[in-house]
Amino acid sequence: MKRWSALWAPTLFLLAAFGCVGGGGTPFTPPDRVPVTIPPEPDLSQLPLNAEGNPVVVQTDQVEIAIDTSQRGPTNALAACMAVIEQCWVDQRRSSVNRIEVMDLCERSAPTCATDEPWNETACCPAACWQRYEAARFADQDPTAIEDEIYFGSDPCIPGLGAAVGGTP
Amino acid sequence: MNTRNKAGLVAVALITSVWAQPHVRAYDSLCRVPSTPTSSTVAGLGLGAGNEDNCPPGPAAAQARFRIQQQAAGSAPALDEHRQILEDAMRAAGLPAAALATIELPVYTSSDDVVSVTHWFRADETVPSVMPVTVDTATRVRTRRYTVDELAQLPDFSYSLWDWAGGNETCPLGNGADPIACHTFTTHTGAVNSNHFVPQADHFYDRLHLMALARAAKCADMHGRIGAAHAREFEDYIKQCEYEALTIEAEAQHFLQDAWSAGHMWERWGSTDLEDFPTFDFSYALPPEDQKLIIADTVAAMSGLIHGAEALAGTCDRMCCPDGNTRFILGGGSSEPMAGDIHLRATDGIPGVLDGSDYAVQADHLTRCTASSVRAVYMALSPAGMDPMLGAASAPSYTAIPADQVAAFCHGGRATNKAMLDAMGIDFSAFGSRFQVSFEGAVRVGRYLVRTATRGGSVLLPDTGIDRMSRDLVRIYHAAKASALDDPNGTNIAALRDAANQPLLLLGVSPNSAYPRADHTAGYEDPPLPWAEGGDPKAAVLARAYNMAHASEWCSTMTAEMLDSLRSRAVRARSRESLCDRLPGPGREGCDELRICVAFAVRHLRTGSDACDPGQQPICNYLKPESAFIYQSVSGTSPTSAQLMTAAKDWCLRPMSDTAATASTEMCTADPCADQTACDSCNATLGCGWCGGTGECMSVSRSDSCSTGFDSSSSACVDCSGFTDCVSCADRGFCGWCPGMGCLNDAASGNGATCTGGGYISPTGAACGG
Incomplete structure (x- = not known):
């Protein structure tokens, strides 16, 4: 019996850690919100500017990749939402041991966007994102898989993102 | 900076x-x-x-x-x-240090120039x-x-x-x-x-x-x-x-x-x-x-x-x-x-x-x-x-x-x-x-x-x-x-x-x-071995660039006709040489055909006492014995590398009307004749004949060195010596009866020419009579 336990304990741990048994085998309970830090926007002012005055990321004689800071849209909102959640992961000391709990907590705690144009707001996550995340967690899905689906799948929770990327995952 | x-x-x-x-x-x-x-x-x-x-x-x-x-x-x-x-x-x-020495790779190209910098x-x-x-x-x-x-x-x-070998x-x-x-x-x-x-x-x-x-x-x-x-x-x-x-x-x-x-x-x-x-x-x-x-x-x-x-x-x-x-x-x-x-x-x-x-x-x-x-x-x-x-x-x-x-x-x-x-x-x-x-x-x-x-x-x-x-x-x-x-x-x-x-x-x-998928590899990869002329174009580029390294493949590729073609081009180029000499630099149109002919001819060049002298064989003899060869006489028994190059050059400049210079594919290296010790097997071997005077098999091309009794016909080897009467002798089909000498091999006797007493009865001739 002892030997059996020694064999299965790490296996169960791994299965739980990587979501092969859904959200960890325990019923999902929505966590209470905690304060989250809004990470500052990166400062691009020290990047060189191209002829149009946009900060340049890459420039060769074949390709120029620049950033037009005057344009805002769904991808900005996606990046901002992710940045908030990732900052929360760091603040909550996410690790392989507490992965599920921290992911639940941070999804729940991200500031909820107030409008349908979140790219014009302070970093936030649309309400639909938590709603879909919560529903999937109640269905015992793994947080990583849920995030991949609701943010980067064919029908993302960020307004306008699905149309912007042409519906491709 | x-x-x-x-x-x-x-x-x-x-x-x-x-x-x-x-x-x-x-x-x-x-x-x-x-x-x-x-x-x-x-x-x-x-x-x-x-x-x-x-x-x-x-x-x-x-x-x-x-x-x-x-x-x-x-x-x-x-x-x-x-x-x-x-x-x-x-x-x-x-x-060893030689592995890091400068390699010199002569490559044979067209006279084209290519754009290296655009303005x-x-x-x-x-x-x-x-x-x-x-x-x-x-x-x-x-x-x-x-x-x-x-x-x-x-x-x-x-x-x-191969891309580098092709000069990018x-x-x-x-x-x-x-x-x-x-x-x-x-x-x-x-x-x-x-x-x-x-x-x-x-x-x-x-x-x-x-x-x-x-x-x-x-x-x-x-x-x-x-x-x-x-x-x-x-x-x-x-x-x-x-x-x-x-x-x-x-x-x-x-x-x-x-x-x-x-x-x-x-x-x-x-x-x-x-x-x-x-x-x-x-x-x-x-x-x-x-x-x-x-x-x-x-x-x-x-x-x-x-x-x-x-x-x-x-x-x-x-x-x-x-x-x-x-x-x-x-x-x-x-x-x-x-x-x-x-x-x-x-x-x-x-x-x-x-x-x-x-x-x-x-x-x-x-x-x-x-x-x-x-x-x-x-x-x-x-x-x-x-x-x-x-x-x-x-x-x-x-x-x-x-x-x-x-x-x-x-x-x-x-x-x-x-x-x-x-x-x-x-x-x-x-x-x-x-x-x-x-x-x-x-x-x-x-x-x-x-x-x-x-x-x-x-x-x-x-x-x-x-x-x-x-x-x-x-x-x-x-x-x-x-x-x-x-x-x-x-x-x-x-x-x-x-x-x-x-x-x-x-x-x-x-x-x-x-990537790559199993059915889809990069088109620019070096081709699989062997690299030789005539197949994959990329392999051909490499075989040409490293043509000495691939001498074995080239010995097979280079036919007698191709060697003669190189000679023909060299002869024509020589006729333009005065014009070539007036052209500047490495772009001299048509002036290097002789060098190209020499580079390949020397690999097929035999220079011994005759074309089959095993002491003076070219590299192709060792790598592909069946490959074509050319022959150019060189004085001395151990020609130097320079002498061999000169001989190859001499061959490349022999006029096409000189039929003795024509490249050949006759087997010579692993001399098939020398391996034969009996008349019938010798004469059954293509290009060989039996020298009755010395009892050895030799190449037809060396028949002059057989003082007596050289014959390459298959009938020449039939043993006629055991027949003691005309009828049984002539019935063999390859034997003739010489009244004074007995039963002779018809071919070996030169159709009875050696029957000095006369009265020779050939196998296909009149009956022996009573």
Whole structure:
């Protein structure tokens, strides 16, 4: 019996850690919100500017990749939402041991966007994102898989993102 | 300016050159145009000091040297690092000095010139072509010079060895690009350089190393067939073969070395084949091949940001710059610190991979793998009981890797999740500090604009593409962040997979481990062996460039008719010689046909007392005994190499009306006649006849040396001696009755001519009567 336990304990741990048994085998309970830090926007002012005055990321004689800071849209909102959640992961000391709990907590705690144009707001996550995340967690899905689906799948929770990327995952 | 001294410059000064070249170069590669290109020594090349390239991409690069002059003591280390690593490996492996000597490779080309540099407002610059052409169309001999270690840099300037052998004069991508653009890193080669990153780098190394070993075995076979007694006579052929095998290994070493450079220890998106990239909905007309190139270039640019661009940008990028925090994992072991591009040696107080103990594990794998790999090829050059023609190897100075552990030990490691996360951004320095804008951060504050140059002008990636790229970059960064927190020493991000093992695509492009598909390999790879004329065009280029190394194949290829054709062309060229002599430089139209004829004729030239004298046989006699031969008399029994060349030249200039000069395919080497000891088997052998006077079988062509009784007819061997009467004798069909001498072989007796008493009754003649 002892030997059996020694064999299965790490296996169960791994299965739980990587979501092969859904959200960890325990019923999902929505966590209470905690304060989250809004990470500052990166400062691009020290990047060189191209002829149009946009900060340049890459420039060769074949390709120029620049950033037009005057344009805002769904991808900005996606990046901002992710940045908030990732900052929360760091603040909550996410690790392989507490992965599920921290992911639940941070999804729940991200500031909820107030409008349908979140790219014009302070970093936030649309309400639909938590709603879909919560529903999937109640269905015992793994947080990583849920995030991949609701943010980067064919029908993302960020307004306008699905149309912007042409519906491709 | 030395790139190392640029650290600390503001971003404005560097970002315009970010990714401009170096991300392919792990470690670094440099190309220089020597001021004395014909020098047979490196010291005499006049390569100049400094660490900058001065050879334009394309044909000019192929004809330049992939090295720089040794830097003066106290100056920054030379940045031809790939070459340095191989040179160090060859020395550690105990290879003789000759292995690092300058190779002179005469190649037979057309008289064409090719554009090497284009200009808007003045005439383009050109160089004489070095593309080897068929010998019956070649009019010019160009000599290419290099050392084996230089070609460890080849994959940074050419797509493959055959591309380099062809002078970078075509576009191996097959997309119709001109050779210069096609070989420009920022426009083409960088787009498909995913094979410089693991695991494709491992695969390319494995394939090329095996090819080098296979060629080495062929060299040993050539050496063995020629034998120790004659090896010195044909050392140029054996040596070129040995150099060719080492050259293939040099190309292989580039990928082996890349696999042990920090910036390349991840599975960079993309394929070696443009065909594998997706097309895109560009709303305006754009050929599919251009769409694929745009996607490939964009993906390469983002990959370059992960790899970093320190060599040009001067900023100590996160992945390659040694700081002890960037680590790799090998085979599930512990994480080890790693460094990469331009940090092979210590400089400016920053430790190098090979200096000290900071990067001991990385250095150990790099040095032992490169040394054991090149030594394996060198040892395979040895025929049984003999050393390679380049000399005996001395004992290696490294601890050998057990043969069954080479693959596991030498295939590159993977950057940790933490290292990958740190690298996912735009590194730059400003006011003495390092800054980074992450992939995600850049998306957060604006909108990417991707502008790409195409043949039709500058185009912008459509909005949908921009949004997909932005979405993909956020997803990739998000996955990296998660994995770096959950499993900082894991390697799933280096494999471009999230924690759930889902691939992290960029613009629809998969990690390089997904390519090549089994049914779709890179079109520019070196072709499989053997390399010979008449098959795969790429193989033909290599067989022509290294035609002495492939003497065995050429002995078969070169028919008697082709030899006579070379002679015909040489004779015609000779008639134009006065005109040729007035033409300048190496572009003298038609003047080198004689040299070309001599180069091949001498391989088939017999010069002994007759064409079958075994003491004076050409190399083809040893390699392909059935090959065509020519004969030219030479005085003396042991002609020197110069005498043989003169004899070949004499043959090449014999007029076509001289039928005695005609090349032949008659079997002579393994003299089939000499093996026959009986008349009937002798005369049954094509080209042989029985010499009754001496009782030996000899070639019909030597019948003059048979004083009596030579006959090659099959009937001449019928034994008629046992018949004692006319009837039984003549009934044999091949015997005749001589009243005074008895039963004679009709053919051997010359139809009764030897029946001196008269009254001969032939087999088909009158009856014997009563």
